[in-house]
Amino acid sequence: MSSNSLESIVGRENVEESCVIPGVPVAHPVEVDQARELFKLASSEGQKLLLLGKGSKLGWSCLANRPDFALSTSRLSGIIEFEPGDGTLTALAGTSMEELNSTTRGAGLTITPDVPRPETASLGGVIATGASGSDRLAMGPGRLHVLGTRVLQPNGEVTRSGGNLVKNVTGYDLMRLYGGSFGCLALVTEASLRLGTVPEGTIVLSMDFDELETALGAAEDVLAARVSPRAVTLENQLHPGQWSLHVVLSGRLAHIEFELDRLAQLLKSPRVSRETAADELKCRLRDLEPDSRERAVLHVGVQPSRLRPTIAALLDGLGPSPRAEFLLQPGIATVDVGLEPGSSPPGPDTLLFLSRTLRASGASTTLRVDRPMGMELAADPDDPLRSSLMERLRATYDPSRLLCTRPPLGGLR
Amino acid sequence: MNPADIVDYAKSLDCVHCGLCLRTCPTYQVSGRESSSPRGRIHLMRAIAEGDASVDIHLLDELDYCLVCRNCESACPSGVEYSHLLAHTKDALSDHGARSWFQRTALRLGLRHVLTSRLLISLNASLLRILQRTGVFRLLGRHLGPVGRSMKTFPEVPAAEERRELQPLYKARGKRRGTVAILEGCVMPALLGRVNRATVRVLQEAGRDVHVPRSPTCCGALQAHNGDLDTARDLARQTIAAHESLQDEGRTLAPIVVNSAGCSAQMKEYGQLLADDPEWKQRAEAFSSRVRDFSEYLAEEALAELSPQLNAAEVDLPMPLTFDDPCHLCHGQGVRTQPRILLDQLNVERVEIDESESCCGSAGLYSALRPDDSREILGPRLAALEKSGARTLVTANPGCHLQWQTGVNTAELEVQVLHIAEVLDRALQKTDEA
Amino acid sequence: MNPPIVRALRAIVGDAGLVVDETRRIPYECDGLAFERQKPRLVLLPGNTEEALGCMRILHEEGIPIVARGAGTGLTGGATPVEGGVVVGTARMRRVLEINVQDRYARAEAGLVNLDLSRACADDGLMYAPDPSSQMACTIGGNVANNSGGPHCFKYGNTSRHVLGLKIVTPEGELLDLSRPETDPEGLDLVGLFVGSEGMFGLATEVTVRLLPAPENVETVLAIFPDLDDACDAVSEIIAERWDPSALEILDRLTIQAVEASIYAAGYPAEADAVLLIEIEGSRAECDANYNGISAVLDRHRVIEARRAQTEQERKKLWAGRKGAYGAMGRIAPDLYVSDVVVPRTKLRELVRKSTEICSEYGLKLTNVFHAGDGNLHPNLSYDRRDSDELKRVLAAGDEIMEAVIAAGGTLSGEHGVGLEKRDQMPMYFSQPDLDIMLAVRAAWDQQQRMNPGKLLPIRACNEHMPFKGLNR
Incomplete structure (x- = not known):
């Protein structure tokens, strides 16, 4: 993809030569219409598109195809509506979590999830990666606080689900589908959140x-x-x-x-x-959660009763005295293992083996690295019915496979 | 027949279809069928009245499947008079051709002629006892399917001595504190004469003169529940008249104390039953206002007199003990705390069983007319009884008493089933001995 | 129904699982929305997931439309049968399958009554938080279909926030087992998407839900107001000041009268124009801090009295009155149209007043009983369906209220769902592309669109049975 065609849509100042994947230029639309034009461009030229926010969690995802260019929402930012009296906020996807925090904090309100390094994370990226934060034990997973989303679909339509009210069951909860979808369905352009209260x-x-x-x-x-x-x-x-x-x-x-x-x-x-x-x-x-851009991270989640055997299996799988830092959150039963920077992450075979061993003890494991992984780590299709339903949903949104990221596990090939 | 006459349409409109009754309904719990729920039956009645449904055997079956336990009335926020609606429709359809001639005739004979005759009940009881004692029953039981199965475990009919009638008057023991009349009942003397005698003794201990009027054998509850409102009304009139004629020092007796919850519930509603009879309406209302259930009366009027004696008593019963609410006591009359207050005077270990307000499946004639359904409804109740660990189950209604006794026998549980009057009587006799 | 099909179904579910005769099918013609009626061709009541699978497979082979039904307490016609369709009910599937105290979840069959689940885990000091007012009758499966709410959803959120897993029988009669609770969904969040899909994606036969520790102290306060406006304003201010009660419920004068006349009489004072029920939970310290803070707000809004329930019995009675309120409306008129809308919590007074005006213009009896803390209004219109003019006026007033709500930034439904009742109002809230993608997602689950067809999504002449074409539509 030549940078020229991207520049013609978003302007020269909004195109970067390369993203974390070498040779893949990044366009930073500043309005949704530009994003739509970029979608059209990719579609008409049969090119593959990589969606990202600020890119801090890009390495949590998998790549189904090599992208021709990337679309980042980082400059599609700003708060659309903040209603302190109603405890809700609506913002564009590229708004940083830090900006959301500082906007609401003054009014005595908080954002869930309370993610690490909020200045490096965008609202859209947090939703797409299904991230949770250090407040998970008290507030639950981040995805449950998304009240509604607006997305740009690969067919160019902008559609809305949910809304900006704290209680709303009108229509299907498509926003739940976008949470953790890693941009394989559509681009989240805007989202509304339920706010919490700043503690005394x-x-x-x-x-x-x-x-x-x-x-x-x-x-x-x-x-x-x-x-x-x-x-x-x-x-x-x-x-x-x-x-x-x-x-x-x-x-x-x-x-x-x-x-x-x-x-x-x-x-x-x-x-x-x-x-x-x-x-x-x-x-x-x-901020203890290890940064996958600095070191490879194994993220493991399990039911609390299986935490001990899972830790045992993990230590066993990583070999004696692994050079790694551990972050354990027993209340929500997750383990993050940050491997020593510079040490090479376990290869696909080791990882799949580890993942299967851990799965046998009831845990799910994902690898988070500095850039999107290949699809060999994407799938462990233990249930064909589930996989095929996910694939049908993906194809519903993106029949021509415009979007190239996929969730890391769960059989989306 | 005009569809509008089959259903008390005006009253059926109180139901807004909210469904809060569903879970309380034993037949819905067992079957999971909407048509077997109070809301479903009311829906059907309305459909009949509005001409959207016709009467057929399925409708009659759903109406008969209902136990009339009235648990739904305790859950209904709209105050739908479900049992009234059902009685009305069953009465209107009692002679409907969808049922076989034999069925209709047998039921009518039973309701009009057997249950109203002390002689026939007594003869039946004697016959039953002979069959039980000679083993013919057990033999038949093996071959008669579901009916047979319940025959085998039906409690034994007591000897004639036990079945003798009460005297017209019993004098208070100790200081006389008042006068009451009681209802001897239809099934009670034949199968549970000891309960009647216990009732009298407890009332005597409470300082009451106890009158036993020669009223008609049956109060009419069984007829009203089984689609024969005319007979029920006749029996109500006779019962009222019998009690009116009883006088104490020139005044009409005040409380009519009834030890069978199904009967006390019915007698409290005579006013409503005879509301359309100008001659009887007021008399019926006056009568109904005098009716008190046994435990209701004692807990509210005689607790002070009985409490010291009950407190002092050493009760020789397997513990813990539990009280199972007869439907027509808790749902029909709202009497819930009173029996528990009485039992708690005894210093016994009392536990609650789950869903104690849910029907045991006795439901008057139901256990005889639909033995399979009755047993299916008793099933979860027996399981709850077992789970509670109770060794003595206390009830306050003869139907429940016999049903539980049959169930406990079948399941071979080591649980004693007693009427609350028997429990109190035993405690009071103990203190007398001491 | 074709006898061979009935025979095949009977072989799976037995006599007890089949309702064939016409009379017994009549009560299935509607759910809590009584004016929409359609008799089902057949009612199936499978006893477990296996039987449900067998039934659904046969219905798939025969191409028969299916409507799932729990207790039929839904208020939007979500369980109203469709013409030529079969009802599959969960009323015989109501076992608690597992209570995992350590991992705090429960697995239950879909037909389990909501209240029975809470009862089943109470001994372990746990609770299932969503408590629809119909909780003594409604089923967990029905709650999943509608993403049901309830008073305590103010603090805990609707059903969706509590469902961890599902066993789903697909429209083709295959088992999609998503019942294993996962920290985060692997791949797409199918469970999150399924909740609230109103029976249009598949039949949930088993539900895994999160259990929460029961609060240490629970206190209920009954605040009595001389004016409904004041009660609304007090709620808006409690929210704005960020106090954290677990429930905020308002009942207006007519509702109070209906409740007080019922067996759920709770001791709400007849002279009040509105009462506000406030529930506070947590440690003693939390309860006291909240009580003091909230009391100060109430005082500023002319509260006549704020009573703290003194005993557990009194507390339960206050709540029983609230939960029996809908049914108690039967005392006002034979039929009731229960509306369910949400408005921003800063605009409670405005919208409550507006709906009162609209109803008085139409000469209708309006009662308000609502989840004020969530801005979830329930303007209830009493009517008699035999009076066709009155029914027309009810529907017209309902539309007008809805327009006012939408104009104020509100939404169509907070907890009852869309069903048949609000289907045709969906375009007031969603654009055509919004609805198109919903239709397409539905088709990904149910390619033949046999599950609860005609609900939730407005029917467009040409696209109802057309698979989604993607880019070039």
């Missing part, structure tokens, strides 16, 4: 452990206690070989003090951070 205060309890086993035990005790933490996080990043447990309590002041009392009886002399220190620590914990 935050307290973080921290404790160090020499053994993963005891650290996990303590985390489980916290989760079994009648408290409702915002996050329970286990990390081994700061002091290799040593595990730190952090319990983030947030809410009304009287309530978190009450929960602190309850936990103080359970945990042996934890360090307690309050106010500014707590906010800073909360931010650091939010």
Whole structure:
């Protein structure tokens, strides 16, 4: 694809020579009509199109075809409507999560998901990748807070589903379909979110452990206690070989003090951070999730009761003393393993083997790297009916295979 | 017949089709069929009245399938008078040709002539006892299919001594605190005479003179539930007259205490039943206002007198104990706490069984007319009884009493089934001994 | 129905699973929306997923349209049979299959009554959060089809936020097993898409739902207002001040009167123009903080009295009144048109007032009982369907209310779904391309469009039975 035709649509200043995939130029439309023109261009010239937001999670996806050019929503940004009294917000897809946070924070409202490094993530990208954040234990997965979307379909139509109201069952929930679809169906151009409330205060309890086993035990005790933490996080990043447990309590002041009392009886002399220190620590914990642009990350999710066997299988599969940092969130039963930068990620065979082993213990695994992976990692079609339905849905939106990204697992070939 | 006469259309319009009754309905629970639910039956009645459906054997079957437990009335926010609607339609269709002649005649004979005659009931009971004692019953049971199966486990008819009639008057024990009349009933003397005697003794202990008027054998509940409102009205008039003639020091007796929930519910509704009879309307209303269920009366009027004795009693019953609400007590009369208050005077371990307000499947003649359905409805209740761990089940209605007894026998559970009067009587006799 | 087909179906479901005779089919002609009626050709009541699979396979071979039915408590005609179609009911599939306390989920058959699921996990200190007012009758499967809400969805969200997995019998009679709870969906979120699809994608026979720990304390406050406007404003301000009650429900004067006359009489004062039911949950500290904060808001809005329920029994009674309110309207007139719209929560008063004006113009009896915290209004119009003019006026008023709601930035349905009732109003909210893609997605699930045809999506003469053509439509 020559940059010229892209420039003619979006202007020279909005075209980059190359994205993370060498030789693939990126167009940054500044309005939806330009995006539509780009879709038309690709369609009429039979070219393949890579959709991205700010590109920070591009390496979470798989590529079905090599793209001819990329379309980024990063300059399709701005807040369309913010209704503090109604607790909702609508913004263009390229708006950064940081901008959303700072817009709402002043009105005492918050954005879910509270993703790491929000300045590098766009609203559309977060929706397309199905990302959740450090508030998942308290607020649930990010996808459940999307009230409605507007998308640009490969056929050039802009369509809407849901709306901007906190409660709405009118029509099918197509926005649920776009969440985690990795841009294989349509381009999210705009979305509305349900907002949360900025807590009155935050307290973080921290404790160090020499053994993963005891650290996990303590985390489980916290989760079994009648408290409702915002996050329970286990990390081994700061002091290799040593595990730190952090319990983030947030809410009304009287309530978190009450929960602190309850936990103080359970945990042996934890360090307690309050106010500014707590906010800073909360931010650091939010950003603990390893950045797939810097290192290969294995992301594992499982039901809580299967967390221990999953960790065992993971350690077993990665070999003795892997050079990796671990982020464990026992409350939501996820494990992120950030492999040492520079060390080569496990090959497809190892990974598929690991993924299957983990699946046997009830876990699902995805690899996140710095650029889209090949389709060999995309599929583990254990259920042909499910795969074929997904494929029919994909083909409904994109019959001529204009879009080249796919979700990493689940049989979309 | 004019469709409009079959259905009390005006009252059927109270239903807005919300469906809150569905889960309470035993026959819907068992069958999952909308047509076997209160909402479905009302829908059918309306369809008949509006000319969108015609009466056929399927409709009659759905009407007969209903237990008239009235659980739906306890759930209905619109206050639909379901049992009234059903009684009206069943009455209008009692002689409908879709049923066989034999069926119609047998039911009519039973309702009009057997249940109203103490002699015939007594003869039947004697015959039944002979069949049971001689083993003919067990033998027949093996060959008669579903009817036979329930025959085998039907509680044994007591000896003639047990079945003797009550005297006209029993004097209060200790200080006399009042006078009551009771209803002896139809099935009660024949099969559960001991309950009637226990009832009298408890009332005596509470300081009541107890009158037993020679009223007609049956209060009319079974007729009203089975599509014979005319006979039910006749019996109501006779019952009212019998009680009116009873006087105490020149005044008409006030409370009529009834130990069978199905009968007390019916007698409380005489006013409504005879509403269209100008001569009887007021008398019926006055009568109905005097009727109290046994446990309702004791808990509300005689608790102070009985409480010390009950507290002191050592009850010799397998524990824990549970109270199963007869439908016509809880749904028909809203009496729920009173029996529990009485039992809790006893210092016994009392547990609740799941869905205690759900029908046991007895439902008057239902267990005899539809034994298979009756047993199917009892099934989950038996399971709940077993789960509760209760060893004594207390009830307050003869039909429920016999149904539970049959069920417990069949399932071979070690559970004693007693009427609440029997439980109180035993406790009071114990304190007397002491 | 063709006897060989009935025989084949009977062989699968047995006599108990089949309703053949015409009389017994009549009550299936409608759901909670009583003025839309169509008798089904046959009703099937499979006892488990296996039987449902067998039935659906035969119906597929014969090309027979299918309408799924739970308890038939839906209010938009979602379970109204279609001409020549068969009803497949879940009323005999109501077992709790698994309660996983550690992983906090439950698996149940689709016909399980909502309340029974909550009861089944109560002993483990868990609860299933969505609580439609019909929860004592409606089924989990029906909740999935409509993405049902309820008072506590203010805090917890509609059904969709609580469904983790499904077992779906496809229109072709194959088993799509999505019942394993997953942290995040692998590939496309089929479960999330299916919830709220109003029975048009397939038949859900088994549902896996998230369970939540039951709150430590639950408090209910009954706030009594001299004026409905004040109650609405108080709610808007509670939201704007970001207090976190778990439910905010308003009942107006006529509703109060109907409820108080019913067996669900809750002690709502007859002199009030409106009552606001407020539920607060959490630790003692949270409850107190919220109570104090909310009380201050109420005071600013001329509350006559705010009663904190003193006992669990009193609390339950207050709620029973709310949940029985719809049925209690039978005391006003034989039929009831239950509307279900959502407006921005800043515009509660405006829209409640507007719908009152519209109804008085049409000379109709309006009652308001609604999930105020979500902006989910239920303007209920009482009527008598034998009076065809009144029914016409009800429908016209309903349309006019809807127009006002849409103009104010609202939407067609907050929890009841679209069904037949609002199908033709869909173009008020969605553009033709919006509806086209929905139709196309539906075709991806149900290529022959045999599942609940004619619902939700307005019928366009030429495209109803045409597969989606993609780019060049």
